[in-house]
């Protein structure tokens with residue numbers, strides 16, 4: 001039995017930073033230097049006029065480690081705010097994947113059928129391949145990729161998670 | 172600028188990048204810079220040469236410049252400033268920056284860089300300075316446009332000195348230093364988001380005071396954060412400790428934050444701390460941690476660290492809280508600020524500690540004290556290292572201003588145990604990184620800051636050789652620094668661990684081929700002294716103190732002395748080794764062996 005303090009949980013953390021050179025290196029360096037996990041990390045400028053970017057990090061750790069990660073992020077000078085979406089109430093998460101499946105005949109038809117069920121779109125098609133675009137939470141994307149594997153999966157590109165809190169409030 | 176030969180035009184308020192830098196430094200109150208020139212910083216040196224508000228101290232290796240700036244900063248409470256060239260100049264500075272990062276020392280280090288159009292080309296003496304220094308600075312900047320320079324310099328000082336202090340690097344390409352731009356005064360600077368929390372949460376303070384007032388076995392465990400917070404914090408700490416009547420212990424970094432001679436002081440705690448301090452930490456029911464960071468030298472094995480106490484932790488850096496040890500009442504804020512509120516709250520709530528319990532607690536502490544854990548026997552001719560420090564302390568304790576720096580090793584621990592510090596900012600040592608070679612340049616910095624004070628580097632014969640070149644700096648500026656070497660002909664701390672953990676196989680820890688320190692001193696224009704026998708010691712110390720020049724004193728001490736008390740790695744506070752007799756009885760666990 002692992003005591004509660006020792007159990008690891010996955011958290012989605014949103015970080016608002018100044019979009020300046022090196023800021024991503026600071027964040028990534030912090031994780032590698034201190035031995036924290038990064039399950040996924042996404043970044044893009046979200047407030048162009050204020051030159052601010054939003055980084056969404058999905059990370060796993062014990063409550064003490066998660067608290068450390070947030071405190072360490074908060075310590076970086078270009079960081080404006082650190083929000084633990086997992087703790088701070090309901091939020092939605094989405095990820096986008098591009099999935100390439102190659103094959104012909106029955107498998108090709110089957111892949112298209114499954115894509116339809118998952119509401120994946122066909123972005124590119126040749127006689128022997130599809131590129132699907134699928135949006136959803138991480139679990140849904142994993143399931144889709146798993147189903148495509150026996151049907152000729154050849155390549156996957158994923159964005160990593162973006163997340164936002166539900167309701168009217170901003171970060 | 173007297174001779175006013177400038178391309179830049181004062182009427183339009185424009186100047187060269189170099190001039191902007193100097194002006195910004197000067198407006199930040201800088202009067203001393205420690206540095207070393209090179210191609211990428213020639214324009215800066217040229218600008219410096221043409222002014223006299225800032226004095227440059229030429230060190231002999233860039234690593235020395237950073238430690239000197241640390242000594243300057245710690246002994247004044249101001250930001251230490253360093254100027255080095257690109258490439259090797261910057262990489263030589265890395266150890267010092269890491270040292271300052273670990274010990275929360277405010278520094279601004281300006282590194283030259285190749286011109287912007289060559290960055291990334293493997294140009295001559297190029298290195299990725301911001302990349303290399305990112306993990307070992309509080310923040311760093313690469314200035315790509317001269318318009319940003321003044322702002323960056325002012326912000327760098329703000330970042331270095333506020334919140335939890337630390338080193339900040341400004342990487343300045345040569346073309347930016349030569350470009351013409353406008354100056355911006357410090358008061359025109361706005362900070363977007365960096366705003367450390369200074370004031371503690373009122374309800375947390377209330378809770379803490381209630382907890383403290385109800386304690387039966389309390390202890391104050393205080394550290395470098397009290398020194399970082401300024402001399403007022405030490406005064407307030409002393410007031411609160413006195414008002415409460417509780418015992419107080421300090422970390423290595425905190426020495427001087429509370430007067431060593433005070434009866435409520437239990438000495439330093441931790442791996443080489445006193446028996447009474449460590450046992451009181453182990454047995455206490457309420458621990459008040461003030462500006463200390465539960466370092467592994469303090470806690471020993473975490474699962475056995477002070478198992479039955481409620482813990483209050485005052486720290487300005489939220490990442491220090493709950494990092495190693497889970498605390499019950501965290502208070503994020505500046506020590507002085509929070510202590511002031513705590514004292515008010517203590518008085519307002521009319522706190523009345525349980526005197527009976529407190530008396531029993533002190534009785535227990537006095538029993539631990541009676542062990543006299545620091546005792547040693549000085550008999551015969553051979554000088555015990557502890558005795559050497561004790562005599563040095565006796566000879567200097569009544570002098571007005573004495574600044575002690577140390578190198579790293581046993582001598583450092585004996586200095587911490589046997590030299591009493593009454594005031595903050597008079598003790599400079601490399602605690603977190605444990606950098607051998609820190610003490611001599613740090614003494615340079617302290618002496619530059621306090622030309623008339625007595626500055627002593629308590630050194631080991633191995634450590635002193637790591638930055639011995641700084642004797643030349645000492646000679647150039649006629650700094651009367653005293654180097655007091657406890658010469659045991661061993662890397663004593665390494666030898667001690669080998670004795671304890673590796674069957675006494677002293678692999679590479681014997682110091683072969685040492686220089687003749689007296690002759691070495693003379694070659695640098697300093698005075699060389701030596702004491703071989705206990706009977707010579709006091710005379711040598713007097714001689715050293717009488718000399719108005721720099722001195723290297725070679726004190727030949729017992730070679731195989733170990734430093735006690737000691738909590739071996741992997742052990743708990745109440746499992747200390749008090750002397751060699753204990754070593755046989757308490758073998759180190761395998762888990763302990765892997766720890767450092």
Ligand SMILES: Cc1cc2nc3c(=O)[nH]c(=O)nc-3n(C[C@H](O)[C@H](O)[C@H](O)COP(=O)(O)OP(=O)(O)OC[C@H]3O[C@@H](n4cnc5c(N)ncnc54)[C@H](O)[C@@H]3O)c2cc1C
Pocket residue numbers: 273274275334335336393394395396397399400401421422423424425439440441442443444461462463464465466468469485486487488491504505506507579580583584601602603604605606664
């Ligand atoms: C050979 C060797 C042996 C050692 N043995 C020991 C030993 O036996 N005992 C010992 O104590 N140490 C020992 N050390 C030193 C040890 O490694 C640590 O450096 C030291 O214990 C840390 O001290 P500190 O907790 O006071 O923290 P510091 O490193 O001084 O950190 C200060 C803390 O205060 C906070 N702070 C800073 N400014 C403020 C402010 N204004 N307000 C509030 N908080 C603030 C910071 O965020 C930080 O958490 C040894 C070192 C060496 C090299």
Ligand SMILES: Cc1ncc(C[n+]2csc(CCOP(=O)(O)OP(=O)(O)O)c2C)c(N)n1
Pocket residue numbers: 578579580581582583605606607608630631632633634635657659661662663664665
């Ligand atoms: C730069 C650096 N290298 C190695 C070490 C590891 N180390 C710690 S203490 C020590 C020996 C120091 O010897 P000396 O200066 O003679 O001091 P003593 O312990 O003998 O008093 C060594 C090698 C260190 N702390 N710093």
Ligand SMILES: [Mg+2]
Pocket residue numbers: 580631632633657658659660661662663
């Ligand atoms: Mg030695």
